[in-house]
Amino acid sequence: MKPKADLSVFSDFEREVMLAVSEIPRGRVATYAERARAIGREKAARAVGNALAKNPYPIVIPCHRVVKADLRLGGYSLGADNKKKLLEGEGVRFIGDRVRHGHVFKFYRS
DNA sequence: GAATTGACCAGCT
DNA sequence: AAGCTGGCCAATT
Numbered sequence A: 001m002k003p004k005a006d007l008s009v010f011s012d013f014e015r016e017v018m019l020a021v022s023e024i025p026r027g028r029v030a031t032y033a034e035r036a037r038a039i040g041r042e043k044a045a046r047a048v049g050n051a052l053a054k055n056p057y058p059i060v061i062p063c064h065r066v067v068k069a070d071l072r073l074g075g076y077s078l079g080a081d082n083k084k085k086l087l088e089g090e091g092v093r094f095i096g097d098r099v100r101h102g103h104v105f106k107f108y109r110s
Numbered sequence B: 001g002a003a004t005t006g007a008c009c010a011g012c013t
Numbered sequence C: 001a002a003g004c005t006g007g008c009c010a011a012t013t
Helices: A012-022 A032-038 A045-053 A080-089
Strands: none
Touching (some): A012 A032, A012 A045, A032 A045
């Protein structure tokens, strides 16, 4: 079975980030800070963003589903406009430049 | 090994 | 409400 993505190029931290991000279901979004908590790195929100900035598989690993704590978009390697379209394409709605709260995902690993 | 860099954040004003 | 500030953290230089 061929893996969906070759994770060997990542550091341990980066790999954790990619995996945590892969858990966000279609049509929902999580924040950088919340994903940081999800991997046990409460204060590493910024580092999470940096890791995602290097994501070589922007669709396979759905980093477009990660937004800022205030629910504004945040960055995207392929352009913030594109990020918004991808999200709208999966049903995520916006109120002004913010994602509707109903779409925020929370998940804590046991 | 220090300094720099960034897709961040909370708390202030 | 919008902008600053200082803090944080991992990768890179």
